[in-house]
Amino acid sequence: MVQISQTEEDIKISIELNRLVTRKPDVVLLPQYLKFNNPPIFFERHLAQEIDEMASFCRIFKNEARIVLVKKEKGLWPEMFQKLDKEALMQKRLEIADLIVERNKKRDEKALERYDNKRRAEIQKEIQRETDMRERVKQFQENSVREALVVDVRKEAKATPKPDTLQYPPSSGGASRLATPLMRPPMSSVRGSGRINVNFTTQHKRVTPKRESQAAMEKAYAAAGGPNANVQSPMESVDE
Template identity: 25%
Template sequence: MPLHVTDYTWTQTDSAVHITVPLKGAKPGQVDIVSTDEYLKVNFPPFLFEAFLFEPVDDDRSTAKVGNGVAVFSLPKKTSRLWDNLVLSTNDKAKKKEIREKALEKHQQKLSSQSKQKAEKQQAEKKYALKTMMKLEKEGRDRIQQMKDAEREKTTTELAAWQLRQKQEAEAENQPRGIRPPPQGGRAGSREEGRTPVKRGQRKQAEPPPPRPGGNIQISFTPRVFPTALRESRLPEEEEWLRKQAEARRSVISAAEELQDLREEERNPDWLKDKGECFGTGDFQGAVNAYSLALRLNPQLPALFSNRAACHLKLRNLHKAIQDASKALELLTPAVPANAAARARAAVRRGSAFCELQLYAEGLLDYEAALRIDPQNEALRADAQRIRAIIQGSAANQDAERGGS
């Protein structure tokens, strides 16, 4: 049975009615509104506001605004005059039912029409986009064809000129020799002193260039980020880890621009991470605040989530500790030697939070994951053994209780 809203307010002028309905803490996405010329319904379970309007209104020009905890309606009147009441004063249930059914039917028709118009608009936009794309592709093909035609024409012209030049040279060689005038400053048939006669069809060979001087080129190799040998490393995972780290550093720039009111050092996530040193002094809430601000600047830095999880553990915010440790483990992928220690710390912190919540099976899984990363850690091994003993003891007690019953 819905709870009817009665603490609404309304005002009117000669031309319009304004209604304000409190939403009782409901979010805008949870509010369902049905509005026609004679009926208005605002449904946000378990509350319901329903109004059978005193006179018809212009539904096409009506507006509704939802926000700040209220829904405000502006309903233009079809007849310009003041109403005696906002709603009908009749108690005729049959008439109200008829008005309600007509309103719902009209509302469904309106929604169907809007959906159809939206689909037609999307179809028209798709057609326009396809047509524009085809036009651009055609223009591109035409432009490439013009370039090809121009290049072909240029090549044809150059080839014709070369053929004409070859033909002229051949004709000049095939002409009969006549008496040629002697060169100026000498007698006929004389040659310049020191010039070697060149036979017909031969060309003087150019002197080859001298050999280049020798030299040494210094080559230096970029050192590998990971110390493991290449044959033993997992190169794709390591490259993926380096790429994620680079993206995290780039994201700091855009986030810092949104927080211009902070001091220069406060816009540096590494500085804020160091401010988390108040964890060592026992100011766990201060450390949480520093890590939270650093995460606003760089939400891709797993160390911030892991360190904040440790602070939440101290403050007994166990569910938040699990969330932060899980986020740190999510960001610490792919698993490579460079982030092994960080993965082990995050797993232990999440396992500790599970154990504090008496979820020992989940906590043991995290401790065993940390042991697989650091199998030589005796403290981790001892903690995991204690958790197993607790689980086995609980199971034994349950079996004893079942046997006694």
């Protein structure tokens, strides 16, 4: 059962559905063509005037299908559908088939383009997410190094220097007080390099006595008639 009604803005068509039908219906909406195919239900019409196919829609409910055709020009149509004979109807079907093929082709191209754009946007988003993550890690490392340097500087500034025990000896007693610095003796000047001359003015000479072996050799030489045979050795003069 099909119910059709129109207003100045649209045409409403209600098609009763069989409860046993579970297949998704095939709905085609063109500027001057309408088809609803859900076996065993088949509804096809050629419109008398043009509609806005992008604004028109079809909704499937449990017991019926509701088709809303939005008119391009507002107003009541005297006749909503064309009356065609068998030959004209076959010619129209061929033209509509070509239009459907062309429309499906364009729809597939647009769907592929939307998928590519969506995939490209997801990849770009993932790259941007990874870039932001690396930047955050780098910033965290720089802040950690900067904070470590600040802490080291503060520790060095708070550290108290050790007192010099030579200049400030530890005080004995309960309360600590500032000790009087000790006076260190001046260091003696370092002796420079130079030369010292030593002169011996004495004429004293001391003869070292000869050994017995050397005296025996001289006596043997003198007995042989050497050039110094008549000369007496110092040791002989002393013995005489």
